[in-house]
Every structure is written in C-alpha cells, then in structure tokens.
Amino acid sequence: MHLNQLIQLRQELHQSPEIAGEEGKTASKILSFISKLNPDEIIENLGGSGLAFIFKGKSPGPRTLFRAELDALPIQETGNPSYKSTIDGKAHLCGHDGHMTIICGLGEKIAENRPEKGEVVLLFQPAEETGEGARRILDDPKFERIKPDYAYALHNLPGFPLHQVVVRKGTFAAGSTGMTISLTGKTSHAAHPEAGINPANALMHLIQTLPNLPNHFKNFALVTIIHAELGSLAFGTSAGKGSLSVTIRAFDQQDLDGLIERAIAEAKGIAKIEKLGVKFSLVESFAVSKNDPKAAEIAESAMKDLAMDISQKAEPFRWSEDFGLFSQSCPSYLFGLGSGENCPQLHEPTYDFPDELIETGVMVFEKIARKINS
Template structure:
C-alpha cells in the first residue's frame, strides 16, 4: 500500500502549512505562534479534545476512534534553532536569527496531515493522542511534557515519532531495535593559573599550555580507557582565553560534548575526566574545575514497537524502502524521555540529498510529508483495528 490517496490529495495543503510555519520559527518552550497555528488547524479538523499549554506551549489533541481500545501517541516537535537562514526561499524565516534548520516545521505538518485524515475517517479503535512538543533542541520539552503527566493523563499505551533524514534515500524509512540515538552530555572545565607578561612566562602559571595538554589528554579516554566495542564520542568544541599577544591570561575555559549509549561508559567518562582534570591541575601547578552536565538520555527503541513500525513502513514505502537495522546515530533526541515512559519507536524518513540538519541552507523536503503522514495514519489503523 503506497501513500494513502486522501493524504496524497492534501499534499499542497501540507506544504502550505509547513511553509507558513517555516516563516515563524520559535525557540525552546516559547513556541506561541506555532502552537496557535497548530491549535487552529486541529479545531478545524474536529478533534474531540484539545489540551493546550502543556510544557508552556505544547499541545495534546485527542481523536476518538470507533469503539473501545487503547490510546496510541504520535509526536511531532515544533521548535527551531538560533541560526540565520541562508536558503533564499520565498518563505524564509521572518524571525531574525532563527530558522527551522532541523525540519520540525515538516514534522508538524506531517502530524497535522495525519490528524486531518484520522479525524475524517476514524477507521481505528480506541484513541489517538497527537503530541505537538516544543523545546526538542533546547530545554527538553519532551521531558517536561512527561513530567507534567501526559502519559498518565491521556492513558497513552505506546508512542511513535519520525525525524527527516537528509542524505537518506527519498521516502525510505530507517530504524532499529534498541539504541538509535545517543545520550548527550556537556562538560565545562575552568582552569585558573597566574597571568603575566608573555615575555616572562617563568613568572606566570600558564593556563593555555595546561589547556592544550588537557584537551589532548581527554581523547585518551576514547583511545585507551573504553572498550573498543563501546561507542563513545568526546568532542571539545570551545576554548576561550586571552586578550592579546603579549599577555599570558589567568584563566581558560574549555567546553564540549560527550555522546554515549551505555550508562557504564558514561560513568567511566565522568570518572576519568575528573581524574585527568585533577591530574593536570596538580602537574601544572594551577587549579581546574570540572562541571559535568547530564543531558538527554539515549533514545532506545522497544523491540516489538520498532519491528511493528518497520512492518507498517513497508506498506507505505515498500519492503525495499525500509531499513530496519540502521547503525545508531551519535546525535541526541529528547523523544528519549517519552520512550523511557512508554514503549514505542523512533524512525528516520529519508528526504534525499540536501543540506544537513542544523545548517543555514537546510530546508525540509515537502514531498516527503504525505509519506510520513501516511505512515502515521496506517500505524494507527494497524495497531488499533476496528473490530468486525
């Protein structure tokens, strides 16, 4: 079964929704204009209940099916990124310094398309909970919505989400059982020495030399401390220090990210990072402080749901259009919190060749929206069929 005919008929409408949302990107929990637009469309579709203001601007809409049954959750993220857009499209961002550089405008349009179809047809039992979530990029809106009780309040039994995938074959679905995206943690290291004239380094305690040595030493955690079979990334992304060429500064700041799939590896990183920081402070005769921030946990697909989702995806994209065993991705996703609260699965939908996500020239491919919406619709109809 290819794209649902009724949803194919909505292609231009979904593109219009998406392109409007593209003009008004918003950050974090502050997705007010986006949420208002989404709520207006849902009311037009005739959803049975509309719950707004969850996690500040999040929405859960309920569509009742035919007869008794469980509740399936479908989630789309709504927020953008603090990036200045360089696409040159006619519907480019009108919010300076903000853009939809990750396709959340497209995810929202796909779920709206599925919502319109499901509200019209209601060819399923039980209920559908449509989850429109703010703050996926920053702020952990998924965690906030779970903490505010959506899973229990709406009696959600299982939950699913899709993310677009630049570089993957157009219209293909990609997923796996188990960890599909990594945990994302952040570290901050502040080094304090003794500044002075750059021509008299012997009168100083130079934090720059210590920082250079420390950055290299952190990579030994990957190369010498972890099991080579365990996946781990440690990336230093910022070093800030100094003001001019002839002054050795007093302080240096180092920042970066750690990506893991396994808690034991995460624990190892924290332990070794602290030991390395303390050791460098002692060996260079200065002070150094480590602050380790635990971020999004790994996104882990549940086996039964991932296998079922791949089967349904095959109905839409064809068996050859589904890869049910992709390699895990070292990026992170706060849908992880929903998968910790309920069984479910996360899939990636190929949009063909394009600029990558989080790039100023990225743009969601509107042609995949009917494919994603059809997947959501068929997922509901297959998971919760109407009794004969």
C-alpha cells in the same frame, strides 16, 4: 487529507520560525489547525509551549503518542524558496516544519475515522534542538494525562532516497552532552608567572587526554573538543583562568554516563595537581534514542503493509535526538524518512523540507495508529 492545505501550512510555518523557548506563535498556529478537528481533549502549555491533542476511541485500549517538534534553528537561511524565512537569523533548517505538518495531517486522518479503542495523542514538543523540551514535557504533571503505552516519531534524512524509510533495532541515534570545564588559578604579571597559577598546563593535559577516554569503552563513544579559552589578550599578564568545552557522545546510555564521569574525574585530578579550582557545566543533554522491540515490530509491519522501500541501518546515527528521553519512559520508536540524495544536509543554510514527504509521513503514522488502536 487535504494535501494542498497541509503544504500551505508547512510553508507558513517555514516563513515564521521560532527557536527553542520562543515557540508561542508556532504553537498558536498548530492549535488553530487541530482545534478545527474537534479533538476530545486539548492540553496547552505542556512543558512550556508544548501542546497535546487527545482523540479517544470507542472502547478502552492502549494510548499511542506521535511527536513532532515546534522549534527552528538560530541560523540564517540562504536558500530562496518563495516562502523563505521572514525572521532574520532564524530558520527551519532541520525540517521540524515538515514534521509538525505530518502530525497535523495525521490529526485529519484520525478525526475522520476515530480510533476503535484506546487513545491517539498528537504531541508537539518545544526545545528539541537544545535537548531541553522532552525533559520539560516528562516533568510536567500534565504529562500523566498523556503518558503513552507507545510513542513514535520520525526524522527526515537528507542523503537517503526520497520516501525511503530508514529503520534500526536497538539504538537508533547516539546520546550526547555538552560539557564545559572551567579552571580557576591566580593571575600574575607575565614577568613573574611563578607568582600566579596558570591553567595552561591543565588545559593542554585535558586537550590531549579527554579525546582518548572513549578507548576505555567497547562500544562507540566520542569526545570532541569544540572550544578552549585561556586568560585574555593582555601581554603583561599570566593567565589565571581557562575553560575547555567538549561534546561527549555514545551509542549506549551507560557508556555515555560513564564517559561523563571519567571526564569529570580526569579534570578534577589535573586541577588538584595544578592547584586549580574547577567547575563543570553540562548542557544540551540528549538521551540515547533506543527503539523498543515491540514498538519496532508494529511500525515495521505497517511499513511492509504499505510496501515501502525499507533500509536497515547497520550502525546507529552519531547525531542525537531529544526523542531519546521518551524511550526511557515508555516503549518508543524513532525512524528516518529519506528526503533525497541531493537534499542539503540538516542545519545547512540552504536546507528545505521536501513537501512530497508530508503524505508519506502521514501514511506511515496512520498505519501504525490503526494497527494499535483499531
């Protein structure tokens, strides 16, 4: 593994971020890097700008997939690394540049020493940040060619000691969905509100009741109000429309689905009482990231063999990861890699992926691959 080349690649990716749905140039950089390693098969335009590289073993066996994310965030970088983002209002502030580089480093290791059996697949998925990429990958007919027996991914974690692996059996990260409830009544003159139908009462009711819906569930669940709108700033007018946006999250997929259903039922009920039309929009849907016991056993055995500092997380993380959807289609395992106690948090404008983690990430992934495919 040529660490200096990998660090250079990571910093080049950092300089040229592309957000969800626009990852074409990033995919080209990855394609150029891994093509030189002579994979046995390359799949392009997977679920959009996604890429998969297949390295075949000498004999039949399990197919192991390792995933990284192509997309950056629509946030202005305010830190000042020498390789600062050159794209205004866009930056790699979640570490996907580092995750991609780790998978590229894994590719070098696998190319140097091919699997004994089965296949190792390196997957680069688009649109992780919007929760759309994994669904597009899984729905693409080309996915059948790489459908894995095991799938693995990592995420760097600020606030945890550098190089520490953070693991958890069962749910690793929450599932979440963004919901907008649009209410339509009838606009009228502000002097004659009785002539119209104003959604204000319904909005107030939902603002008070929706955050309490998680009380009906025994596991962790949460409804967070993120935006509310009523009418327009016209003092002569009584509002005829309004909307409320919330983020719904839970540690259990059934709870998440049930909570969404309850929120919809609550909104439909108050809309009927207030004689309002109601519509729902669901966006940025992330499945619960659930770690498979067998996949976990293999990974954690690899970490022990490497004498790594392992931290068992008591509770799942409240944030969501698009990798969760893979756990519904095959045995999957997501783990964390500490990026330092003083590292700025993910999505902060001064965040930058620590290059020291590249070698650590490659080491863990390679050890997992050898356990399954050797």
